[in-house]
Amino acid sequence: MTSTILVVDDEPDLEALVLQKFRRQIREGLVSFMFAHDGVEALQSIELNPHVDLVVSDINMPRMDGLSLLQKLQEAEDKKSTIIVSAYGDMSNIRTAMNRGAFDFLTKPIDFADLETTIQKTIRHVETLREARRRQLEAERAHASLSRYFSPEIAKRLAAASGESDGMEVQWRDVATIFTDITGFTTLVESAAPETLGELLNAYVGGMTDIVFQHEGTVAKIIGDAIQVLFNAPGDQPDFATRAVACAHDLDIWAEGFRQRWKDKGVNFGTTRIGVHAGPALVGNFGGSRFFDYTAYGDTINTAARLEAANKHLGTRICVSASVAKGAANFQGRPVGDLMLRGRSEPLRAFEPLPPARFETPLTTQYSEAFAKLEAGDIAAMPAFAALVGMHADDALAGFHLKRLLNGAKGVRMQLE
Known part of the structure; x- marks a missing residue:
């Protein structure tokens, strides 16, 4: 590739001298030269020939001197690497030039062997910068394209991978999943x-x-209307349980608003149910060599799916496990009970997370008191829940427990089909 060099100097004989000294490099297509007699002419030349790779400029010139030209070049979006030529011993101008962004300097009278070496060094620098810019543009284009299909964190890792490890290898990680x-x-x-x-x-x-991306979550799967979300994968998120709860609340708010908007249009769109669990899972790209499928497997993932389904029986829209409730900062919610979920041999304590406006109400206190009686086996649990449902007929979870009690159930352990 031919490097284009703009020489800016008002000496009348310099152009012929440069072309003579670099005739071999010019003939071999290594370099080509352009010439300007002052800073104004140089800027005009660059505007017409933006492919100029580097500038070699004298300091003392009419209309616009070399230092002013250097400043203009550094202010431009496409900064040109510049070699400044100064009188021997003129350290003040040389210092000013280097402070303004000159790549290197030479002294007069010009030693053409030194000029050739300096030009070669500068060209290597220009090529390094150009390659870095090319890779950055490719990464940005790749990221923009991948972001249409993948979560931002995955898109960023894939765009930056460049054939090396992208952090998507299958591994065990502690995650929160929705x-x-x-x-x-x-x-x-x-x-x-x-x-x-x-x-x-x-x-x-x-x-x-x-909504998931706003909370920096990873969308692992979309199957029809079902969505699986991961936190703490592929990147580290120490507050993954807190993020998962906050994301679940925002998903619930958005989904309810969406459902109402379509209901107003005459379309009966169903309620979105959400299950959240945290624990170890096998996470990574399971798509083989031909496909990309970043997802997670294991009991943690299955349990989150079971909690989502449990909402149907409980009358709730969000159901989270104790591991999420314990791991989330300032968790606010009310206990559901100890669920015997399909595929699990031990009961799992579940909670209904509540937004602050609902949590900080007498209803939550009444429910907690009734639940405590239920957990203790107190026969006063039934009238407590009956009173609660009498005052708040729309409290589905309280109604669920009252129905259980009326059917002869006891305690807080329950089998959900």
Whole structure:
């Protein structure tokens, strides 16, 4: 590749001398030269020939001197590497030039062997910068493209991988995972017009993933209306449980607003149910050599899915495990009970997380008192829940416990089908 050098000097004989001294390099296509007689002419030349690679400039010239030209070049978006030529011993100008961003300097009279060496060194510097810029642009383009399909953290790692390890190898990690699903979605698929369903589902998934990305979560899977989210993977997030709870609340708020907007249009869009659990999981790219499938497997993932399904029985929209409640900072919620989930041999304490506006109400205190009686086996639990439902008929979880008690159940351990 030919390097283009702009020489800026008002000496009339310099152009012929440079072309003579560099005739071999010019003939071999290594360099080409352009010439200007002052800073103004140099800037005009660069504007017409933006491919100029470097500038060799004298200091003392009419109209615009070399130091002023150097300043203009450094202010430009495409900064040109510049070699300043100064009178021998003129350290003041040389210091000023280096402070203004000159790459190197030479003294007059010019030693052409020194000039050739300095030019070669500068060209190598220019090529290094150009290669770095090229890689950065490629990474930015790759990231922009990948961001259309992957969570930002995954897109960033894939764009920066450059064939090396991208941190996506299968490994055990402690994660928090969220599962979401929509009630009655199968019925909606069978009844809605294709164009309506397409618009509906794309808008829903787009809005939900936007919420996840705001909390810096990773969307591991989207299967129809169901979404699986990971925290603390692939990057480290020590507050992953806190993030998961906050994300679940925001997903719930957004999904309820979405459901209401479509209800106003005459479309019966179901409630979004959310399950959250934390623990170890096998995480990484499970897509083999031809596909990319960054996801997670293990009991932690299965449990989150079971908690999502448990909402259907409990009447809740969000159900989180004790590991999430304990791991989240300032967790606010109320206990659901000890759930015997399918696939687990031990009961799992579950909670319904509440936003501050709901948590800090007499209703939460009443529920906690009734639940404490239920957990203690106190026969006063039934009237306590009955009183609660009498005052708050829309409290589905309280109604769930009252129904259990009326059917002869005791305690807080429950088998969910």
